[in-house]
Amino acid sequence: xxxxxxxxxxADGAGLKPCTTLRCTACFSRIQPTFCTVNSRRxxxxxxxxxxxxxxxxxxxxxxxxxxxxxxxxxxxxNIVQGELAEILAEYKGEKGALIPILQKVQEKFGYLPxxxxxxxxxxxxxxxxxxxxxxxxxxxFYFARRGEHTVKVCLGTACHVRGGERILDEVKRELGIESxxxxxxxxxxxxxVACFGSCALAPVMVIDKNVYGRMTIAKAKxxxxxxx
Amino acid sequence: xxxxxxxxRAISEWESLQSSSKPRILVGAxxxxxxxxxxxxxxxxNKELTQRKVEAVITQVGCLGLCYAEPMIGIIKPGYPQxxxxxxxxxxxxxxxxxxxxxxxxxxxxxxxYIGDSKINGIPNLFELPVLKPQVRIILRxxxxxxxxxxxxxIANEGYSGLVKAxxxxxxxxxxxxxxxxxxxxxxxxxxxxxxxxxxxxxxxxEKYIICNADEGDPGAFMNRALLEGDPHSVLEGIxxxxxxxxxxxxxxxxxAEYPLALERLRLALHQMEECGLIGDxxxxxxxxxxxxxxxxxxxxxxxxxxxxxxxxxxxxxxxRPRPPFPAISGLWGKPTNINNVxxxxxxxxxLQRGSEWYAQYGxxxxxxxxxxxxxxxxxxTGLIEVPLGITLGEIIYDIGGGILKGKGFKAVQTGGPSxxxxxxxxxxxxxxxxxxxxxxxxxxSGGMIVADEDTCMVDLTKYFLSFTQAESCGKCPPCxxxxxxxxxxxxxxxxxxxxxxxxxxxxxxxxxVKQSALCGLGQTAPNPVLTTIRYFRDEYEAHINEKRxxxxxxxxxxxxxxxPDKCQGCMICLRNCPVEAISGGKRLVHVIDQDKCVKCGxxxxxxxxxxAAVAKVSGEQIEVPQQPTPIGxxx
Numbered sequence: 001x002x003x004x005x006x007x008x009x010x011a012d013g014a015g016l017k018p019c020t021t022l023r024c025t026a027c028f029s030r031i032q033p034t035f036c037t038v039n040s041r042r043x044x045x046x047x048x049x050x051x052x053x054x055x056x057x058x059x060x061x062x063x064x065x066x067x068x069x070x071x072x073x074x075x076x077x078x079n080i081v082q083g084e085l086a087e088i089l090a091e092y093k094g095e096k097g098a099l100i101p102i103l104q105k106v107q108e109k110f111g112y113l114p115x116x117x118x119x120x121x122x123x124x125x126x127x128x129x130x131x132x133x134x135x136x137x138x139x140x141x142f143y144f145a146r147r148g149e150h151t152v153k154v155c156l157g158t159a160c161h162v163r164g165g166e167r168i169l170d171e172v173k174r175e176l177g178i179e180s181x182x183x184x185x186x187x188x189x190x191x192x193x194v195a196c197f198g199s200c201a202l203a204p205v206m207v208i209d210k211n212v213y214g215r216m217t218i219a220k221a222k223x224x225x226x227x228x229x
Numbered sequence: 230x231x232x233x234x235x236x237x238r239a240i241s242e243w244e245s246l247q248s249s250s251k252p253r254i255l256v257g258a259x260x261x262x263x264x265x266x267x268x269x270x271x272x273x274x275n276k277e278l279t280q281r282k283v284e285a286v287i288t289q290v291g292c293l294g295l296c297y298a299e300p301m302i303g304i305i306k307p308g309y310p311q312x313x314x315x316x317x318x319x320x321x322x323x324x325x326x327x328x329x330x331x332x333x334x335x336x337x338x339x340x341x342x343y344i345g346d347s348k349i350n351g352i353p354n355l356f357e358l359p360v361l362k363p364q365v366r367i368i369l370r371x372x373x374x375x376x377x378x379x380x381x382x383x384i385a386n387e388g389y390s391g392l393v394k395a396x397x398x399x400x401x402x403x404x405x406x407x408x409x410x411x412x413x414x415x416x417x418x419x420x421x422x423x424x425x426x427x428x429x430x431x432x433x434x435x436e437k438y439i440i441c442n443a444d445e446g447d448p449g450a451f452m453n454r455a456l457l458e459g460d461p462h463s464v465l466e467g468i469x470x471x472x473x474x475x476x477x478x479x480x481x482x483x484x485x486a487e488y489p490l491a492l493e494r495l496r497l498a499l500h501q502m503e504e505c506g507l508i509g510d511x512x513x514x515x516x517x518x519x520x521x522x523x524x525x526x527x528x529x530x531x532x533x534x535x536x537x538x539x540x541x542x543x544x545x546x547x548x549x550r551p552r553p554p555f556p557a558i559s560g561l562w563g564k565p566t567n568i569n570n571v572x573x574x575x576x577x578x579x580x581l582q583r584g585s586e587w588y589a590q591y592g593x594x595x596x597x598x599x600x601x602x603x604x605x606x607x608x609x610x611t612g613l614i615e616v617p618l619g620i621t622l623g624e625i626i627y628d629i630g631g632g633i634l635k636g637k638g639f640k641a642v643q644t645g646g647p648s649x650x651x652x653x654x655x656x657x658x659x660x661x662x663x664x665x666x667x668x669x670x671x672x673x674x675s676g677g678m679i680v681a682d683e684d685t686c687m688v689d690l691t692k693y694f695l696s697f698t699q700a701e702s703c704g705k706c707p708p709c710x711x712x713x714x715x716x717x718x719x720x721x722x723x724x725x726x727x728x729x730x731x732x733x734x735x736x737x738x739x740x741x742x743v744k745q746s747a748l749c750g751l752g753q754t755a756p757n758p759v760l761t762t763i764r765y766f767r768d769e770y771e772a773h774i775n776e777k778r779x780x781x782x783x784x785x786x787x788x789x790x791x792x793x794p795d796k797c798q799g800c801m802i803c804l805r806n807c808p809v810e811a812i813s814g815g816k817r818l819v820h821v822i823d824q825d826k827c828v829k830c831g832x833x834x835x836x837x838x839x840x841x842a843a844v845a846k847v848s849g850e851q852i853e854v855p856q857q858p859t860p861i862g863x864x865x
Contacts, residue, residue: 096543096544096562097542097543097544097562098544099544099545100524100525100527100541100544101524101525103527104486104525104527134546135544135545135546138529138546138547138548138703139527139528139529139547140527140528140529141486141527141528142527156448156693157448157449158448158449158605158606158643158646158647158677158679158690158693158694159448159449159605159606159611159679160448161448161690161693162606162607162679162681162685162690163606163607167830167831170828170830171808171830174808194487195446195448195530195697195701196446196447196448196449196450196451196487197260197487198260198261198445198450198451198454198487198488199260199261199264199451200448200449200450200451200603200605200611200677200679201261201296201297201299201451201603201605201611201612201613202261202264202265202296202299202611203605203606203611205264210489212260212263212264213264214261214264214265215265218830218832218835
């Protein structure tokens with residue numbers, strides 16, 4: 001695989017540092033988030049909304065799909081992405097069926113799957129970009145656009161549903177001013193509704209990052225969100 | 230190292246812990262315990278112990294299953310039985326350390342019960358409590374008692390004795406033993422485990438695979454999570470036994486990424502097994518090699534279906550394929566593969582440890598053994614339970630679950646997740662086993678049991694399940710892809726008050742078509758909620774369609790909120806809390822809700838002081854209220 005030598009400050013790859021010349025999505029962006037096609041076409045129901053509508057994905061080429069996303073990476077970041085990727089990919093050399101773990105690792109690193117990363121993974125695994133995209137878009141876990149710093153997940157599993165999870169979600173939506181699947185303008189919060197966390201006995205449940213909050217009420221939701229502001 | 234040596238080392242560690250001169254504190258720190266604040270409790274206890282200069286052994290254990298009382302701790306003072314305390318706060322926990330460990334007051338007011346032989350005044354025996362008495366905890370026997378991160382605790386409690394026994398038997402004899410036990414798949418379908426193993430063993434081909442399905446996707450179910458968090462080795466032992474019986478050298482555990490703690494404990498457990506020579510090459514000098522890889526799910530419900538799960542392990546889109554060929558003949562990478570649920574594996578280990586005859590004493594004629602259920606929803610005592618098969622639904626809900634929350638009326642119990650059905654009060658006496666539940670139109674499923682009370686709208690609940698299965702449908706086969714969408718559309722119309730005569734018949738027709746023609750289990754069972762609710766709660770559908778009324782006052786488009794002028798005291802609490810500022814009024818003025826602005830969130834009803842009870846929720850009727858705020862006491 002090609003390896004790029006990073007130039008300029010922050011080239012040590014120790015983390016994504018703000019880029020001075022170009023403003024990019026991964027380091028710092030002033031671009032107002034015009035929500036991507038995936039987000040804006042979310043259906044009103046269902047938990048795995050980040051999955052792209054199958055008809056839509058069929059009519060879009062991978063390039064066109066990414067072009068619609070608010071991703072603009074500066075060269076520096078691209079180089080860092082490639083450097084970090086090489087490390088991740090090296091771990092999986094020669095392993096059968098490693099695509100999903102690779103995607104998980106990459107997302108863990110960058111918070112989403114940058115376009116550049118997808119094309120590198122495609123080269124590595126000798127698959128086409130559209131195949132990689134096909135797999136990634138099937139699973140609810142993967143994102144193609146930058147996410148907020150904190151991910152708020154409101155559980156709407158059966159137990160949470162009968163105990164009023166929908167009302168908690170409504171409250172969080174109002175509080176953050178975004179729909180489920182969306183990200184706030186300041187990239188502070190992303191909101192998701194999920195199907196079940198397995199903490200049903202404490203329903204309704206809300207999860208922020210890795211902290212699980214049980215026995216939620218509308219008032220409690222407000223207070224907890226305030227802690228993260 | 231020989232197993233005898235490992236075993237005696239484990240026993241001595243366990244015994245020295247039991248006879249320790251220091252008090253022991255067990256903190257229930259599974260995911261649900263943590264969500265309830267167990268880690269805060271742990272911190273408070275540690276702080277208090279240091280301050281008081283008391284030495285104690287603290288162990289983080291799995292879930293005891295009494296989730297309603299989380300966070301919980303157990304305290305064992307040398308010479309006394311273990312006492313379990315529940316509903317603690319950090320402050321109470323610190324106080325408890327002070328009272329019991331320092332001043333010798335066991336605080337019966339905070340205790341749930343004791344475990345052991347000798348009695349403690351004022352505290353009941355935990356296992357004699359109504360919530361635990363009907364339960365038979367053999368799969369969950371270690372959960373809440375052993376340290377799940379210490380393999381020695383498991384080994385000291387009969388752990389891996391089943392594997393040792395199995396390695397001395399022929400594979401055929403092991404499968405015979407499993408067949409004799411009557412064990413059936415705990416993932417929900419209930420296929421005979423012994424037969425499944427047998428067909429994979431006899432399938433042609435040298436390379437075979439074993440998979441443990443821990444992709445517990447049913448909303449409302451967490452049995453597998455609790456078991457993996459509380460006693461991971463019991464599952465792993467079963468997997469190794471199965472691999473030996475079938476002749477597989479590679480295994481996979483497919484666990485959903487939403488269970489980080491379970492994944493962490495599995496990884497640790499595998500590492501410990503390796504150190505003890507219980508996994509890897511030449512396991513316990515038997516010449517048998519077996520390796521396990523953990524695969525994290527990526528958030529797709531359909532991956533709980535076996536063929537979709539295997540596609541996902543192969544790194545593809547998790548879409549099912551038609552069967553036959555069954556995985557036992559052609560599974561992962563086209564090789565014979567045996568896939569079982571977490572609980573099935575744990576059962577298999579137990580059967581080898583204690584024998585099939587012992588195991589078969591539990592359960593009913595055709596459904597042997599016990600089953601774990603996640604009893605949740607509108608019951609008083611939510612939790613993780615384990616009961617012998619054949620127990621009735623009523624016993625589970627009323628004896629173990631303590632009845633319906635806040636003394637309300639029972640409406641339905643939902644078993645089997647989105648693939649199961651909703652059973653009404655008339656089925657409360659029917660036994661919980663594979664055949665009876667199927668006959669009632671539901672399924673056993675993996676063990677979610679969600680109780681709905683009179684405030685649950687069955688049409689809305691069905692819509693909820695359909696919206697779930699519709700979103701999770703992988704899109705491969707049209708019956709499921711199109712059928713679930715169409716059924717959901719009709720249900721949405723009905724709950725919005727736009728139902729038409731003939732909708733029910735149309736739903737039934739669609740449901741039966743999807744059931745018969747869908748490719749995989751997800752599609753074939755997705756119509757079950759529709760069919761069972763129409764069968765048992767047809768009147769609710771009719772009320773929505775014909776009278777545009779939601780009897781349970783749930784469907785937002787069919788309900789409205791009013792402030793009753795004769796009860797409102799003009800306190801302004803609801804006015805201030807309304808998120809959309811739909812309430813007008815003022816001090817000592819009767820408040821009025823602007824029906825056009827109201828989003829029907831119900832906040833006003835929640836915050837109105839019970840002594841006033843001035844907010845009314847109605848459906849299908851209008852209450853005459855003033856249009857403008859008027860002074861209190863004036864007649865309308």
